[in-house]
Amino acid sequence: MKKSKQFWPFIGSAIAAYAVIQLLISMGILDDFYSNILIFMSINIILAVSLHLIIGITGQFSLGHAGFLAVGAYISAIVTMKLDLPFPVAILLAGIMATLAGLVVGIPSLRLRGDYLAIATLGFAEIIRIIFLNIDYVGGAAGMQVTHMTTWTYAFVCLFVTILVIVNFTNSRHGRACISVRENEIAADAMGINTTYYKVMAFAIGAFFAGVAGALYAHNFYIIQPQNFGFLKSIDILVYVVLGGLGSLSGAVVATVLLTIVSTFLQDYPETRMIIYSLVLIIVMLYRPKGLMGTMEITDYFKLWRSWKGDKQHGK
Amino acid sequence: MVNDPLLQVKGVGIQFGGLKAVSNFNLKINQGELIGLIGPNGAGKTTSFNLLTGVYAPTEGEILFDGKRINGLPPFKVTQRGISRTFQNIRLFNELSVIDNVKVAYHSLAKHSVLSSILRLPSHFSGEKEMEKKAMEFLKIFELDKYKDEDAKNLPYGKQRRLEIARALAAAPRLLLLDEPAAGMNPQETKDLMELIAFVRKEFNLSILLIEHDMNLVMGICERIYVLDHGVLLAEGTPEEIRNNPKVIEAYLGEEVHDEHA
Ligand SMILES: Nc1ncnc2c1ncn2[C@@H]1O[C@H](COP(=O)(O)OP(=O)(O)OP(=O)(O)O)[C@@H](O)[C@H]1O
Ligand SMILES: [Mg+2]
Numbered sequence: 001m002k003k004s005k006q007f008w009p010f011i012g013s014a015i016a017a018y019a020v021i022q023l024l025i026s027m028g029i030l031d032d033f034y035s036n037i038l039i040f041m042s043i044n045i046i047l048a049v050s051l052h053l054i055i056g057i058t059g060q061f062s063l064g065h066a067g068f069l070a071v072g073a074y075i076s077a078i079v080t081m082k083l084d085l086p087f088p089v090a091i092l093l094a095g096i097m098a099t100l101a102g103l104v105v106g107i108p109s110l111r112l113r114g115d116y117l118a119i120a121t122l123g124f125a126e127i128i129r130i131i132f133l134n135i136d137y138v139g140g141a142a143g144m145q146v147t148h149m150t151t152w153t154y155a156f157v158c159l160f161v162t163i164l165v166i167v168n169f170t171n172s173r174h175g176r177a178c179i180s181v182r183e184n185e186i187a188a189d190a191m192g193i194n195t196t197y198y199k200v201m202a203f204a205i206g207a208f209f210a211g212v213a214g215a216l217y218a219h220n221f222y223i224i225q226p227q228n229f230g231f232l233k234s235i236d237i238l239v240y241v242v243l244g245g246l247g248s249l250s251g252a253v254v255a256t257v258l259l260t261i262v263s264t265f266l267q268d269y270p271e272t273r274m275i276i277y278s279l280v281l282i283i284v285m286l287y288r289p290k291g292l293m294g295t296m297e298i299t300d301y302f303k304l305w306r307s308w309k310g311d312k313q314h315g316k
Numbered sequence: 317m318v319n320d321p322l323l324q325v326k327g328v329g330i331q332f333g334g335l336k337a338v339s340n341f342n343l344k345i346n347q348g349e350l351i352g353l354i355g356p357n358g359a360g361k362t363t364s365f366n367l368l369t370g371v372y373a374p375t376e377g378e379i380l381f382d383g384k385r386i387n388g389l390p391p392f393k394v395t396q397r398g399i400s401r402t403f404q405n406i407r408l409f410n411e412l413s414v415i416d417n418v419k420v421a422y423h424s425l426a427k428h429s430v431l432s433s434i435l436r437l438p439s440h441f442s443g444e445k446e447m448e449k450k451a452m453e454f455l456k457i458f459e460l461d462k463y464k465d466e467d468a469k470n471l472p473y474g475k476q477r478r479l480e481i482a483r484a485l486a487a488a489p490r491l492l493l494l495d496e497p498a499a500g501m502n503p504q505e506t507k508d509l510m511e512l513i514a515f516v517r518k519e520f521n522l523s524i525l526l527i528e529h530d531m532n533l534v535m536g537i538c539e540r541i542y543v544l545d546h547g548v549l550l551a552e553g554t555p556e557e558i559r560n561n562p563k564v565i566e567a568y569l570g571e572e573v574h575d576e577h578a
Contacts, residue, residue, distance in 0.1 A: 101391050101467075119524075160365050168435075169430065169434055172430075173423050173428065173433070173443070173447060174433055175420065176419055176423070176434075177420065179409065180409050183409035183410055184409055184410075185411065186371070187408070188394075189391040190395060190407075191392075191395060191400070191421040191483065192396050192421065192424040193420065194392050233440060294436070
């Protein structure tokens with residue numbers, strides 16, 4: 001398959017991008033403000049790409065991604081702050097616990113369809129938030145102090161692993177099974193695909209990386225509070241995926257980068273931010289109802305461009 | 317034992333609310349047979365396919381495949397046991413490429429694990445290569461290989477129907493259920509398709525159950541024919557017997573003849 005040929009260039013350019021940015025940071029050219037944007041961007045991309053697997057690839061409309069983010073954030077904070085274990089352990093445990101949460105919600109609710117699944121996952125995320133709100137051990141409404149530990153290197157490594165895993169999963173028989181569920185569940189079933197299994201699988205993998213993002217998120221600020229993980233947070237993540245084009249991973253990445261930049265510069269004007277956000281959404285939905293990239297990937301555009309060039313050379 | 321029928325349907329029925337869509341349905345298919353299932357609109361033909369493939373659980377009766385009960389199994393397990401189907405209303409994976417549509421059906425025969433795919437272990441590459449090779453074989457038989465990278469939704473109608481059959485075959489069935497595979501095709505396309513069906517039947521040593529509206533066509537290629545009307549079995553026999561069965565002529569052929577003259 002051609003996909004395997006894209007593998008090494010991807011790894012190469014990723015490592016190069018990391019090295020350049022790390023160099024700029026250590027030389028002091030990128031100050032804290034910019035490195036913070038990059039970290040925040042990485043966290044958001046992890047969230048977007050993990051939700052993309054659930055919604056864009058498998059077609060399961062989940063509105064509870066902030067719930068997994070919350071589980072990851074609190075679990076990781078407990079691991080580092082209360083148990084004094086190293087940060088990488090916290091990241092891993094955050095992912096594992098979020099996966100378990102994903103299984104608990106997913107197994108019963110993934111039999112539901114469309115709107116019902118959306119409501120079930122929304123309810124789940126609210127329950128998670130309310131649970132943390134009422135546990136004094138993690139500070140209740142006042143929140144929990146967390147030491148700043150997330151660095152560009154941690155953020156990058158997690159982002160890199162997330163994309164690698166999700167791209168590799170998608171471009172395999174397992175990913176195709178998930179897409180077949182999205183495309184026509186009855187036909188997928190009739191072709192021997194265990195649709196529930198693959199829905200739960202996509203949900204679990206998506207939840208794992210949302211949990212990882214939660215660990216990075218918690219240790220990027222000095223405090224986490226239940227209110228950070230409300231319904232609006234789930235919507236924020238959903239917007240990245242929908243704006244990018246349901247089914248396009250690179251679309252989700254591009255949309256996340258753009259929106260993260262917009263919202264960072266408008267941080268101090270939350271009202272303006274919401275207005276611009278809404279405007280962007282309305283404009284995109286009017287002019288590109290399938291999202292920025294539809295179901296296309298950047299590599300598809302590259303192929304199109306090459307075949308277009310080829311046509312020109314052949315005098316067509 | 318070898319002579320046991322491949323499929324045995326014993327008194328199967330299903331009720332939707334007050335409507336008995338199919339009742340007391342009996343059917344037997346031996347290894348390698350090509351059987352026709354006919355009947356007027358709304359007779360319960362598609363419903364009986366849905367019963368055979370586990371889409372609906374029968375409210376009465378029993379279905380034995382290869383001597384084992386399969387009623388109550390979910391569709392994907394029925395398929396893995398060796399029954400696969402096409403749909404009257406085409407149900408392709410529209411946004412997947414033609415070849416990927418076929419690969420999905422080959423999914424359960426491939427063995428590489430999720431972990432091997434994520435880590436890109438050798439078993440992933442060999443497994444995917446095998447799938448690619450197999451899928452190409454099926455596309456070639458159905459002359460769809462030159463469309464392999466096209467999205468399924470972009471195929472013309474007749475080719476979509478062929479792709480559905482190619483996909484059903486990739487699931488490696490022993491019994492293939494075809495629900496009006498020639499619907500909407502022109503006479504030439506239909507003729508080609510029937511030759512193809514006869515070919516794959518030999519090639520893959522298949523048993524086939526075929527729903528088809530075109531009487532001449534069914535009479536021409538099927539060994540035995542079952543006739544459904546209002547959810548009950550009206551007749552069963554060779555094309556000759558069916559052609560001369562007064563009940564069938566009244567319920568079904570008569571209607572067709574009228575239609576043709578209208
Ligand atoms: N899920 C369902 N719920 C309620 N009624 C149903 C359902 N499926 C089928 N029916 C009814 O069962 C009867 C048989 O339908 P079926 O689709 O099996 O007919 P058919 O023989 O395939 O007809 P056609 O030649 O038009 O395809 C019809 O009256 C139909 O309305
Ligand atoms: Mg029908």
